[in-house]
Every structure is written in structure tokens, then in C-alpha cells.
Amino acid sequence: MKAWAAEPPRVPFRQVAIANRGEVAVRIIQACDEMGLGTVLLHSEADIHTRAHRLAGKTICIGPAASSASYLNIEATIQGALAGGAEAIHPGFGFLSENADFAAACERARLNFIGPPAAAIRKLGDKVSAKKLAQQLGLPLVPGYEGAQQDLSLLLAKAKEIGFPVIVKAAAGGGGRGMKVIRRDDEARELIESAQREAQSAFGSPQVFLEKYLERAKHIEFQIFGDVSGKVIHLFDRECSVQRRHQKIIEEALSPSLSADVRRRMGAAACAIAEVAGYRSAGTVEFLLQDEQFYLLEVNTRLQVEHPVTELVMGVDLVKAQIKTALGEPVFAEREIWAPRGHALECRIYAEDPETGGLPSIGRLGLVRWPEGPGRRFDSGFESGDEVSEFYDSMIAKAIVWDETRPRAIAKMLTVLSQSIVFGVKTNIPLLKEILQHPDFVRGTMTTRFMDQHFSAPLRLDPLDEAELRFVKSLAQKTPRAYRSSEGGTNPGNLLHGVSPFNSHWRGV
């Protein structure tokens, strides 16, 4: 009997609150619309001029711009959902999505939490407790130390015992933050202390743990899903080795790096840990893979940013599957055969300046055009005229493509990026294009150190030539005035300010 099978039957709901923002809020609203469910967007004061705000059935402002006062505020979120007449909450990803206290508070307020049960989040969402569970199941883990004893001298001794390089991580961490790689004995003290300080300020707990740092590893993860039958299945893998500061930038499904045998064993490990924790809904089990050996890294008890690549190769809708599961409806038929088809790639498009190594480029978006076409999907929270604010992550869209083979998917993504137009802010599109053409990426041999090894220096983009300048000016003039950047006006110099013309297919023509 699964742990959650004893829960009371779920109440059908007709109105869903969305406790998130940006593209994932749009993604959830669209799924609810298609399922005939009402939506209530719980947003901050800074997110009024956004796509999600325009698309939601109802909107309720739950607090000021700072996330701590709005998107991370459990009480305000629950009160907002109740005031909006919602009977369920979808937390999206980030913010409160992996917070077991929030899931429990929703249950107490009789709001159906669209995600795993609080108990499963507690067991798996916490990196240290997930590792303990994995250990009990005999799953492979990176050697390390995750004890409660945190004196510096003990941590130093443990680091030495593991053998450098060692990675120190915040126990309560996430999003690639609070991690430091220690390469030598003489820097260990300073790096552990600074990781503890960072852990305290970012996650409210100074607890850290240590792991052997794998130098040539790939990041491979499995999409898992537990439906009301109690069965947990996996929907195959994604590779997310292209990372900057431990954060993913390009993801793909399936991984080009797995043999059939390794894939089968990793998939079985992913399902085993989820099933024993009584998992329900969508989740991701992350691994590192080095020299054909895999090691369990962590479990993310939520929908993942990169879920669309799985949706495209598996022909599923993970958000609707989450909602159906929360409604108590079965998702997977007993004898259904799940087979991946073709190849999908996702690029995260950030408002940032590639010539400064990625400093955010915030402001009002000018003309924005995504080149629609077969096998192309754009998940975006912003439209022309919207403001990319300094308060949140600067991702403005995800470009996702599907094609029959990996080389064709790469070619499609390059075409898509070249024909995308984003004015008003600079974007990382030129960087993404360089990555997609790098021999390591093309061969599929990239490791998590790929960006450090090949793209540590800011990009150098050639200045525009005369013809290109004329083109930009003419495009800028065609842009409705309301969409021009705030200091746009009629000054042609200003019209070019912040424009990202390097992205467009006309360059080089």
C-alpha cells in the first residue's frame, strides 16, 4: 500500500490558483483553459504588465515586488487563493514549489496542492534526506559526507578523506547556488566557511555537505510521474550538461550519451526511490554520469523548467497530467507502451548581455517575434511592451524544437534563434548559437564543465556594418512607439540602445 493511498479522496476542483509568474504561469493557465478550469493568478506588484496577468481569468495581487514578500509568502499566497475562489494551487517551479510546509498549509486550508504530497516532498526534496533514502535502497551516490556534525575541523578532515577536488553544497540549497568547488587543501577552510555563510543567508540554514567533485561528468535526469494508481513510471531522460554557474542553459531529450543498459538501470533507480517515498505527480531524479557509472544527485519534487523537451519526445502534457492526478483521475493506462520519438532541444533565452559575460539587461521589451513553424514551441511570459524587471530571474522565454534526429533538431534550433527578434533588451541568443555549433556539443560529448572550458570569456560580437545599421534603424522605426525602449523617442541612437539585432537572420546576409 502506498503511503499516500490512505489520504482522503480528493475534492474535484474547478478553479486553480497559480502561485508563480512568467512563462510557467502562462503554461499552467493555458493547460487550465484547455481543461475548462478557471484560473486565479497570484502575482506581485511588479508583475502587472505581463502575459500571465493578461491571460488569467482572475488576478490577485499578493504583495510587493520582492519575492520574500509575495511569491515566497505562504500566508499571502493561501489567502489570495481562497479570496479568488480557488480550490487548488499549482506552484509551478522555483518559489514555493518544493516547500513541504507550503504543501501542508495548502492541505490544511483545503486547497488541493497540484504536486506531490507534503510527506514525499519532505523525504525527497531535502538533498540530505534523499541521499539517506538512496543509500538505504543501495542506489549509487557520489562519495561524500552529509552528517549533522558541522564543526569546521570535522568538515576539513572529511574533505581530505574524500580527496580533492571536493564540492561543498548548502543542504537546503537549490538553483545552483551555495556551491563551491575545493581543489586544494589550503583553500578548503575559506571555501567551506564562505559556503556556510552563503547557505545561511540564501537558505536560512548554515548546514552544508560534501561530495567528491566529478570533473568529467554529464548531467542526466529522468522525468518521473506517479499517478493515482500508485505506480511511478519514468518518461525517459534529459541531458542538461550545458550549464553556467551550475545552472542549465540548454537541455535535450533524450540524452545522446546513454547506452541502452545504463538508461534502463538509471530509469529503474529513479522509479525505485520515488515509489518508496510514496511519490505522486511530476518529478525529476537527477544523476551525474561519468565513465558509464551513474550517481544519484538529487530529486526535484516538482515540474522542471525543461519539461517541454520530454513532452515533445514522449507526446505527453505533464501539466495536464499533474492536474488530472490532483483531481484523482488516472493518467496512465495499464498496458500503455511509452516510446520516445525523435529529438527535442530547449534553449533558455535570457535578457542579458553576452558581451559582459551575462550581466542582466533589464528594461522594456521592444518588438518581440518568435519564428513559428512545425516542431517549434516558444514558452514565454513576456510580450512586446512588457517590462523585464530586476526583481526576478531574467529568463524571458524558452525556445523548444523537435525534429526527427539530433542533428536536425540542432539545425532547427539554430534557424529559430537566428530568426528570433528581441528588441529593447540584449539577449544570450548569440551565445546559444555559438554553443550549438561547438564540436563538443555537436558530438554530444559535453560535460558539465563545457561552459567553463569553452565559454568562460565574454563573447566578442563584431560591430554592425553600415548595411546592418540601416536595417536596425528601419526595423526600429517600424516598431510601434509604445514598444520602443523607454528612452527610445525619436533619437536613432537611442532606438538602437539595448537592441539585440545580432540575433536576426539578416546578419551576415
Ligand code: ADP
Ligand atoms: P541544485 O539543486 O542547486 O541545482 P545540484 O546538486 O542539482 O544543485 O547540482 C547542480 C549542478 O552542479 C550539477 O548539474 C553539476 O553540474 C554540479 N554538481 C553538483 N554536484 C557535483 C559533483 N559532486 N561533482 C561534479 N559536479 C557537481
